Amino acid sequence: MTKLNRRQFSTLLGSTVAAGALSMPNITGAASHGAKPKVVVIGGGAGGATAARYIAKDSKGAVEVILIEPTKRYYTCFFSNLYLGGFRDYDSIGHGYDALANNHGINVVHDWAASVDSSNKSVTLASGASISYDKLVLSPGIDMKYDSVPGYSVEAQTKMPHGWKSGTQVQIIKHRIASMREGGTFVMVPPPNPFRCPPGPYERTSMIAHYLTKHNPTAKIIVLDTKPKFSKQGLFQDGWERHYAGMIDWIAPDVHGGIKNVNAATMEIETDLDTFKADAACIIPAQKAGAIAALAGVTDGDWVPVMPASMATKADPNIHVLGDASIAKSMPKSGFSANSQAKVVANAIRGELTDSKVFDARFANTCWSLISENDGIKVGASYKAGAEKIDVVDKFISKNGEDEATRKATYEESEGWYAGITADMFS
């Protein structure tokens, strides 16, 4: 059984949490062997917090739920772009776990899960404590494949942050944008597919442009994409033309020829087309499932294959994986998707452990993006579980040329969604 050591935990977190912030677990009761079946949930983000809450709530106390999450405050990646654009302050995207314990009796343990012994159905924590389970839910999100970008590394991420995980990285980006010289250049390198939040790099580009238009209007943004096309491309590019004409230069890989090297010391990004000198940069590498998924032995390469109707892994029916770590084709990796999948997982687990009715699996997703003030766009779909994959039932997308009232209403809808999903995770 492979284990993560303390240094690897810190690396996984990037600069999110210093190793010293890890706390000793409070697992009083977690190790008790009562008559209740026990569910251990690893990861208290969009997928895990929702799954823990729904399993506890819907089983009405018949199931013991233990949530393992190292951070005491979860800062959502969703709306972190709005923080960059000046539409949100950082505190407004942070959420704590007290209500999950107080309102639903969930035992929240602030620690890392270090390993999973699936044959003995137990999880070992970084503190050394061990917790047994009847069902294990993994929603560990993503880890970075640093070497997917030549020259990029854990060390380089402080000068060239990715800001693609919850935590302080996005604050570094904000600081670097604010410190750019007048007329300076911001370089963004979006990741290859598949990755967390397909429209995210382009909403981020929009929000940085919004900030720069107000504070540094002669600055430039260069997007060196690793993909020939991207989510909501026509909508974003139309918006960039309307709001930020001349500021954003999106360059496709067949034009720049690929990222040959990034150098955090000189702030240079080298391509066949040119070597771009950045005053500030955001490099987002390729991604894979959070490391605990591989340690649990349920990955197939980078991600976790699951059964669509229950999100149980193909490798082990007692381990369910949801959110970004899973292969939930045709759903995108988003917070909305993770929250929706969590309810399917909770339904399946509650049904199996309490011998109660299991409803057919239905899923939904909408990804809203803000281009500029009151200029919101969206793409979304509803889904059902097919035999081999999650199938689209119907889908929708905003259109170019929509009137201002529609775009404002779309933005307001996203505000409502944010309030709703965070209450669904943490209340």
Ligand SMILES: Cc1cc2nc3c(=O)[nH]c(=O)nc-3n(C[C@H](O)[C@H](O)[C@H](O)COP(=O)(O)OP(=O)(O)OC[C@H]3O[C@@H](n4cnc5c(N)ncnc54)[C@H](O)[C@@H]3O)c2cc1C
């Ligand atoms: C810039 C940006 C903008 C975004 N905007 C949107 C948006 O507008 N709408 C939307 O729907 N989605 C958006 N997303 C995507 C969304 O944030 C993710 O898809 C979502 O958070 C995935 O949920 P998850 O549960 O899989 O992972 P996460 O929410 O990342 O949660 C994983 C949790 O697991 C914990 N963890 C990891 N390993 C371990 C371990 N070994 N032991 C214990 N705990 C562990 C981590 O600390 C973390 O809290 C955005 C993402 C980014 C980066």
